[in-house]
Structures are given as structure tokens and as C-alpha cells.
Amino acid sequence: MNRVAVVTGGFGGIGRAIALRLAQDNVNVAIVDLAAGGDELCFELHRLGVKAGAYRCDVSDYEEVKVVCEKIVADFGGVDILINNAGITKDKLLLRMTEADFDRVIDVNLKGVFNFTKQLAKVLMRSKSGRIINISSVSGLMGNTGQANYSASKAGIIGFTKTIARELAPRGVTCNAVAPGFIDTDMTAGLPEQVKTTLLGTIPLGRMGKPGEVAELVAFLASERAGYITGEVIRIDGGLAM
Ligand SMILES: NC(=O)c1ccc[n+]([C@@H]2O[C@H](COP(=O)([O-])OP(=O)(O)OC[C@H]3O[C@@H](n4cnc5c(N)ncnc54)[C@H](O)[C@@H]3O)[C@@H](O)[C@H]2O)c1
Incomplete structure (x- = not known):
């Protein structure tokens, strides 16, 4: 029987690539996103021969997440893989960053990970090979100017990951x-050209990563082959943060 994955932020660059890559491994996919729509992605997933559904939900809203998780479990019969991928940026230097900028990024990027993990932990325990994969960032490892909120949320995900790894092992x-380091998606598309050029100069491999490259790593971690890896943080950044 096909395993079932939940991918949050599944309409975005990396989330979409993860959903499609998991489908290639015959994993049924529930996509969760704040944005409406998803028919076209579901159509592509169906074409790959898996069951797929799109669910509108704000990952930061505890009650909304509870309702959506119950619906997904009812629709798919269980969940084996949770990919906490939804994320946002609201970059500003600390002196300009508002309380709202800080709170929103923490609520979506970090509390969203708590919300989904909390709701699906028991369901994942019923799986023969439950997997949780959280999308952090090199900003959470190194810090990044203008990203106090984002870096804190992504570093928080790392502490959360190691704790949940211990609790659920x-x-x-x-x-x-x-x-991930610097990946070519809508999130990075808006950066000024000069910032992009400077950033590229700091990446040993000299290029941005592709969403499909992140998806390959996630698919491996989600597979049976990765059964002895837990509590790990794996950079995929062209050498940026080594
Ligand atoms: N692109 C990069 O360079 C990069 C680097 C490191 C980490 N990441 C992380 O990878 C993940 C995916 O990023 P991406 O580059 O694909 O960005 P993206 O903007 O293309 O996709 C993010 C998706 O999350 C959804 N989303 C935003 N807020 C939400 C909410 N409250 N509830 C539900 N869904 C919500 C958006 O609608 C969007 O579809 C994020 O967690 C991001 O922080 C990205």
C-alpha cells in the first residue's frame, strides 16, 4: 500500500518539488498551503499515479491545523510522512523590524512546525516507518543580516527537531x-540583483540550488533507506555554511 505524506507550503517552489518527487516514489500526497488552488498540482500528481489532495490552511493557526489534520487522516486513512516546509520571510535590520514582523515569522515558520507535528505525532506512531522532515535553513545555523526573525525561527526548528527525534525514536x-542555502524559488526571486551577485560569490559551488535538489534529499530521508538517521541536520547549500 502507498505511504501517505503531508507537505505544508506545498504550492511553493520547494514544496511542489517535494510533492512531485515523493509521488515518483509512489507516495500519496496531501498538500497544505495558505494559498488557494492546487488543482493543477493535484492533476500532475494524479498523472504520476498517486492519490493527491489540496487543503487550504494557515499553519500558524492551531485550531485550523487540527481540523485539516483530521480531514487528511479521514481522506487518506493515515499519515506516514510529515514535511514541515511552509515558511515566510519578513527581512529587515533589527532597528527597523517591528514586533509584528518578528511574531508573524516565528508563528508561521516555528509554531507551524509545532502545530502539525503535535497533531500528527500519534498518527505517525501508527506507521511502520514514520518520518518527520523539517525544512530549516543555513540562516538558522549561521545567522544572516536582516533575518533576526527568520534565523531565530529556523534555529528553533533545529532544537525542536532534535527533541522530537528523541521523544519519538x-x-x-x-x-x-x-x-537549504540559496535555492531558486519565489522566496529568493525578489532579492535585488546586487545582493544575489554578492551571495553567489560566497557559495563554493558558485550557483543557486534547485528545488528538485532539495526534494531529492527529502525523498531519501522519507524513504525506508534512511531508517537509521534521526536528529540530524543536513545542509544542502553548495558549501555555503561549511
Ligand atoms: N528558497 C530558499 O532559498 C530557501 C532557503 C532555505 C530555506 N528555505 C525554506 O524552504 C521552505 C520553502 O520555501 P520556498 O523557497 O519554496 O518558498 P515559497 O515562497 O516558494 O513557498 C512557500 C510556501 O509556503 C506557503 N505559506 C506561507 N505562509 C503559509 C502559512 N501561514 N500557512 C500555510 N502555507 C504558507 C506559501 O503560500 C508558499 O506556497 C521555507 O520554509 C523556506 O524558509 C528556502
């Missing part, structure tokens, strides 16, 4: 974090 559920 006795139940056979692994929990790992992936820390």
Missing part, C-alpha cells in the same frame, strides 16, 4: 531537519 518515528 522509541515509537520508530525519525525526525530530521534539512537546511
Whole structure:
């Protein structure tokens, strides 16, 4: 029987690539996103031969997440893989960053990870190979000017990941974090050209990463082959943060 994955932020660059890559491994996919729509992505997933559904939800809203998780479990019969991928930026230097900028980024990026993990932990424990994969960032490892809120949220995800890895290991559920560097998606599309050029100069491999490259790593961590990896943080950054 196909395993079932929940991918939050599934309409975005990395989330979409993860959903499609998991489908290639015959994983059924529930996509969760704040944005409406998803018919076209579901159509592509169906074409790959898996069951797919799109669910509108704000990951930062505890009650909304509870309702959506119950619906997904009812629709798919269970969940084996949780990919906490939804994330936002509201970059500003500390002196200009408002309380609202800070709170919103923490609520979406970090509390959203708590909300989904909390709601699905028991369901994942019923799986023979439960997997949680949290999308962190090199900003959470190194810090990044203008990203006090984002870096704090992504570093928080790492602490959360290691704790959940310990708590759920006795139940056979692994929990790992992936820390991408500079990946070519809408999130990075808006950066000024000069910032992009400077950033590229700091990446040993000299280029941005592709969403599909992150998806490959996530698919491996989600697979049976990664059963002995837990509590790990894996950078995928062209050498940026080594
Ligand atoms: N692109 C990069 O360079 C990069 C680097 C490191 C980490 N990341 C992380 O990867 C993840 C995916 O980023 P991306 O580059 O694909 O960005 P993206 O903007 O293309 O996609 C993010 C998705 O999350 C959704 N989303 C935003 N707020 C939400 C909410 N409250 N509830 C539900 N969904 C919400 C958006 O609608 C969007 O579809 C994020 O967690 C991001 O922080 C990205």
C-alpha cells in the first residue's frame, strides 16, 4: 500500500518539488498551503499515479491545523510522512523590524512546525516507518543580516527537531531537519540583483540550488533507506555554511 505524506507550503517552489518527487516514489500526497488552488498540482500528481489532495490552511493557526489534520487522516486513512516546509520571510535590520514582523515569522515558520507535528505525532506512531522532515535553513545555523526573525525561527526548528527525534525514536518515528542555502524559488526571486551577485560569490559551488535538489534529499530521508538517521541536520547549500 502507498505511504501517505503531508507537505505544508506545498504550492511553493520547494514544496511542489517535494510533492512531485515523493509521488515518483509512489507516495500519496496531501498538500497544505495558505494559498488557494492546487488543482493543477493535484492533476500532475494524479498523472504520476498517486492519490493527491489540496487543503487550504494557515499553519500558524492551531485550531485550523487540527481540523485539516483530521480531514487528511479521514481522506487518506493515515499519515506516514510529515514535511514541515511552509515558511515566510519578513527581512529587515533589527532597528527597523517591528514586533509584528518578528511574531508573524516565528508563528508561521516555528509554531507551524509545532502545530502539525503535535497533531500528527500519534498518527505517525501508527506507521511502520514514520518520518518527520523539517525544512530549516543555513540562516538558522549561521545567522544572516536582516533575518533576526527568520534565523531565530529556523534555529528553533533545529532544537525542536532534535527533541522530537528523541521523544519519538522509541515509537520508530525519525525526525530530521534539512537546511537549504540559496535555492531558486519565489522566496529568493525578489532579492535585488546586487545582493544575489554578492551571495553567489560566497557559495563554493558558485550557483543557486534547485528545488528538485532539495526534494531529492527529502525523498531519501522519507524513504525506508534512511531508517537509521534521526536528529540530524543536513545542509544542502553548495558549501555555503561549511
Ligand atoms: N528558497 C530558499 O532559498 C530557501 C532557503 C532555505 C530555506 N528555505 C525554506 O524552504 C521552505 C520553502 O520555501 P520556498 O523557497 O519554496 O518558498 P515559497 O515562497 O516558494 O513557498 C512557500 C510556501 O509556503 C506557503 N505559506 C506561507 N505562509 C503559509 C502559512 N501561514 N500557512 C500555510 N502555507 C504558507 C506559501 O503560500 C508558499 O506556497 C521555507 O520554509 C523556506 O524558509 C528556502
